[in-house]
Amino acid sequence: MFFKKAPFAEQALTKALKNIFGYTPGNIALYQLAFRHRSAASVVSNGVKNSNERLEYLGDAVLGSIVAEYLFKKYPFRDEGQLTEMRSRIVSRSNLNALSRKLGLDKLIQTSRETNIPATSILGDAFEALIGAIYLDKGYDFTKKLLINKVIPIHLDIDSLVNTEMNFKSKVIEWGQRVKKTAEFVLSDELENGKQNRKLYVVHLLLDGELAGKGHDYSIKKAEQKAAEQAWISLSEKNLPE
Amino acid sequence: MFFKKAPFAEQALTKALKNIFGYTPGNIALYQLAFRHRSAASVVSNGVKNSNERLEYLGDAVLGSIVAEYLFKKYPFRDEGQLTEMRSRIVSRSNLNALSRKLGLDKLIQTSRETNIPATSILGDAFEALIGAIYLDKGYDFTKKLLINKVIPIHLDIDSLVNTEMNFKSKVIEWGQRVKKTAEFVLSDELENGKQNRKLYVVHLLLDGELAGKGHDYSIKKAEQKAAEQAWISLSEKNLPE
Numbered sequence: 001m002f003f004k005k006a007p008f009a010e011q012a013l014t015k016a017l018k019n020i021f022g023y024t025p026g027n028i029a030l031y032q033l034a035f036r037h038r039s040a041a042s043v044v045s046n047g048v049k050n051s052n053e054r055l056e057y058l059g060d061a062v063l064g065s066i067v068a069e070y071l072f073k074k075y076p077f078r079d080e081g082q083l084t085e086m087r088s089r090i091v092s093r094s095n096l097n098a099l100s101r102k103l104g105l106d107k108l109i110q111t112s113r114e115t116n117i118p119a120t121s122i123l124g125d126a127f128e129a130l131i132g133a134i135y136l137d138k139g140y141d142f143t144k145k146l147l148i149n150k151v152i153p154i155h156l157d158i159d160s161l162v163n164t165e166m167n168f169k170s171k172v173i174e175w176g177q178r179v180k181k182t183a184e185f186v187l188s189d190e191l192e193n194g195k196q197n198r199k200l201y202v203v204h205l206l207l208d209g210e211l212a213g214k215g216h217d218y219s220i221k222k223a224e225q226k227a228a229e230q231a232w233i234s235l236s237e238k239n240l241p242e
Numbered sequence: 243m244f245f246k247k248a249p250f251a252e253q254a255l256t257k258a259l260k261n262i263f264g265y266t267p268g269n270i271a272l273y274q275l276a277f278r279h280r281s282a283a284s285v286v287s288n289g290v291k292n293s294n295e296r297l298e299y300l301g302d303a304v305l306g307s308i309v310a311e312y313l314f315k316k317y318p319f320r321d322e323g324q325l326t327e328m329r330s331r332i333v334s335r336s337n338l339n340a341l342s343r344k345l346g347l348d349k350l351i352q353t354s355r356e357t358n359i360p361a362t363s364i365l366g367d368a369f370e371a372l373i374g375a376i377y378l379d380k381g382y383d384f385t386k387k388l389l390i391n392k393v394i395p396i397h398l399d400i401d402s403l404v405n406t407e408m409n410f411k412s413k414v415i416e417w418g419q420r421v422k423k424t425a426e427f428v429l430s431d432e433l434e435n436g437k438q439n440r441k442l443y444v445v446h447l448l449l450d451g452e453l454a455g456k457g458h459d460y461s462i463k464k465a466e467q468k469a470a471e472q473a474w475i476s477l478s479e480k481n482l483p484e
Contacts, residue, residue, distance in 0.1 A: 189444055214433050
């Protein structure tokens with residue numbers, strides 16, 4: 001994947017954002033910052049770099065709040081556990097990476113030539129940083145309306161995100177049966193969290209007794225899915241599964 | 243700790259909130275919901291209870307966003323890792339429990355007689371639910387101003403929260419030396435997260451080879467602190483440490 005090596009000029013960036021979101025940015029410097037990956041940043045003062053990471057921290061929180069309310073109102077009969085799970089799918093790195101690409105943000109991101117960070121996570125990080133920039137530029141209600149009117153309905157299929165589940169566990173087990181490998185999911189640890197009644201479960205997936213993937217989640221079933229997903233991805237990289 | 247068994251009447255609750263925060267609530271039913279612990283709730287429709295848990299989910303997200311921005315602006319030269327760490331201290335269950343009690347929210351919470359949930363977490367949960375209610379009643383900017391003007395400066399010593407560290411690790415080690423027990427911190431697992439460059443470390447604290455506490459965090463040092471804290475709390479409950 002190729003990103004730009006130089007920042008967009010103010011006018012070009014203003015025009016690009018207007019095309020994507022239909023509004024004219026106020027403080028364009030915020031948006032230039034949002035699209036500057038740390039590999040293209042320099043230290044500006046007191047040890048702080050002019051990369052998009054602080055904006056990403058802010059945007060992550062603002063996005064989390066807006067999506068929390070969106071789901072709270074859209075699903076009045078789902079409980080807090082279901083809402084939390086839905087939200088974590090929507091703001092998952094893989095979903096935000098895809099969203100960022102759909103919006104065409106990949107063409108606006110500035111990195112150094114030397115960067116060897118997986119290109120995909122740069123996309124989702126820049127999307128969050130952009131949310132931080134929009135929030136600082138235009139406020140909460142503006143950011144919320146933009147997401148709810150211009151991003152979510154056009155670019156995210158919430159119902160299928162919420163209802164479909166990639167079943168990596170059965171994928172791995174079926175593959176194991178084909179190639180005569182035993183797949184064993186082991187609950188390797190249970191960790192207490194700050195919140196009441198919530199334990200973090202750690203699951204290891206062993207293929208023929210060898211560690212193939214790890215997952216952690218507040219439900220054992222989901223931790224197994226994550227362990228299977230990790231194993232599946234690493235098997236796919238070795239081109240093993242058919 | 244004693245909580246109320248019946249909900250506050252509308253007028254009394256309106257007055258109490260006015261006394262605590264200085265504003266008159268609009269939709270008082272939201273606030274009654276915010277103070278209703280699940281032990282005092284009943285199923286109202288489609289399987290959803292009229293407890294404060296959905297509001298807690300929403301308030302947690304809104305609070306996270308407001309605190310994220312507050313720290314972003316207060317500490318312009320701290321990086322995103324430091325800001326994230328500060329935020330997690332401010333919104334930690336123990337800090338929100340204490341804050342909730344300082345504000346006098348304990349007198350407004352409604353539970354059943356039979357509840358045996360640790361009373362403390364009920365406090366922090368109700369504080370978050372209250373933030374959810376204020377947000378739905380009055381909007382984001384109002385909630386933000388209320389927190390930044392009326393709650394944080396009066397009830398939270400941000401600088402000491404941010405700068406002090408409870409060193410449970412040395413407490414446990416010193417106690418171990420006194421009572422001739424070896425304390426050993428073992429990195430028991432490393433888990434990959436969705437986000438780039440972040441590993442979740444799991445540390446077990448063994449006292450004379452026996453598991454005494456577990457902690458998990460994105461830094462080994464902090465995971466050790468959390469394992470030590472958990473061990474310290476459970477030792478304290480047995481009245482062992484002096």
